[in-house]
Structure formats: structure tokens, C-alpha cells
Amino acid sequence: MRITRRLEFDAGHRIPDHASQCRHLHGHRYAIEITLSGDIIDAAGEAVNGMVMDFGDIKLIARTHVIDRWDHAFLVYRGDSAVVDFLATMPAHKTVVLDTVPTAENLASEAFRILDSCYRDLYGNHLRLERVRLYETPNCWADALRPGE
Ligand SMILES: Nc1nc2c(c(=O)[nH]1)N=C([C@H](O)[C@H](O)COP(=O)(O)OP(=O)(O)OP(=O)(O)O)CN2
Numbered sequence: 001m002r003i004t005r006r007l008e009f010d011a012g013h014r015i016p017d018h019a020s021q022c023r024h025l026h027g028h029r030y031a032i033e034i035t036l037s038g039d040i041i042d043a044a045g046e047a048v049n050g051m052v053m054d055f056g057d058i059k060l061i062a063r064t065h066v067i068d069r070w071d072h073a074f075l076v077y078r079g080d081s082a083v084v085d086f087l088a089t090m091p092a093h094k095t096v097v098l099d100t101v102p103t104a105e106n107l108a109s110e111a112f113r114i115l116d117s118c119y120r121d122l123y124g125n126h127l128r129l130e131r132v133r134l135y136e137t138p139n140c141w142a143d144a145l146r147p148g149e
Pocket residue numbers: 015021022102103104105136137138139140
């Protein structure tokens with residue numbers, strides 16, 4: 001069984017080498033869809049009975065490890081020194097420095113990398129993260145899958 005939880009957040013970014021508009025500082029209303037697979041838990045009387053994982057718990061983990069860190073932050077590539085240095089001049093600015101340029105593909109990969117170990121098989125139902133889909137705009141998205149799949 002596969003289940004998916006969608007969350008949204010706002011963030012700024014730029015793609016420094018982009019040939020067109022995306023090299024400028026701008027922002028998006030991002031959406032992230034987290035897909036988990038696992039067996040349906042058969043545990044009468046337990047809060048999770050009949051679920052793969054409680055959607056509320058999927059959200060809580062995603063918020064703790066990704067969403068609350070990225071929401072209303074500027075996502076900047078470590079090598080984009082002009083922007084890294086500029087943001088450092090702003091006291092207490094919410095900046096997330098990444099090892100890759102903040103494309104939809106790289107953000108989806110980074111979210112997958114962070115979240116993979118966060119969704120743990122606590123009920124023996126073979127729970128695992130299957131996919132992180134990251135929408136940069138309603139029309140543009142990237143899917144990060146487990147390596148080799
Ligand atoms: N493969 C990728 N291509 C582009 C990315 C990306 O992350 N991966 N990112 C951008 C820009 O960040 C841009 O903000 C989005 O691109 P754009 O094509 O302009 O999307 P829009 O939704 O704004 O375009 P509409 O035509 O208005 O739908 C560029 N490319």
C-alpha cells in the first residue's frame with residue numbers, strides 16, 4: 001500500500017547559472033508530496049489500526065526535519081558566494097545553505113535524503129519512504145526516488 005501526504009511552504013531561491021529568469025532572486029509557493037509504502041497495520045484498539053502511518057505523524061516528521069527549516073527561508077547554493085555573503089549581512093536572516101543549486105530536482109533529492117531515516121518502521125509493517133515529489137510551481141515538479149529505483 002502507498003500513501004501520500006502533501007504539504008506546502010514558501011521559500012526564495014535562485015539558480016545562479018540559469019540562462020533566463022531563474023538566475024534572479026525570486027520565490028515560490030513550493031509543495032512537497034511524501035509517499036510512503038508499507039502494509040496496513042492490523043492492530044485492533046491501536047490508534048494506527050487500519051493505517052500505513054497516521055497522516056498527522058507524516059506531517060509532523062516532515063515539518064520537523066524539512067518544512068519548518070525551509071519555510072520562509074532563502075535556499076542558497078553554498079557556491080553562490082554573492083548571495084551567501086549578502087544574506088550573511090542581514091541579522092538573523094533565515095538562510096538555508098545547500099551543497100547543490102536549489103533546483104526542484106536537488107531540493108527533492110535533499111528532502112528525500114533528510115527524510116529517509118526519519119520515517120521508521122515502528123510497527124513492523126515494512127514502512128519506508130518511496131518518493132518525494134517537489135513542486136516548484138503548479139506546472140513543474142521533480143520526483144526523488146530511492147537510489148536504483
Ligand atoms: N529542470 C528544471 N528546470 C527549471 C528549474 C528547475 O528547478 N528544474 N527551475 C526554474 C526556475 O526556478 C523557475 O522559477 C521555474 O521555471 P518556469 O519554467 O519559469 O516555471 P513557471 O511556472 O514560472 O512557468 P509558467 O510558464 O508560467 O508555467 C527554471 N527551470
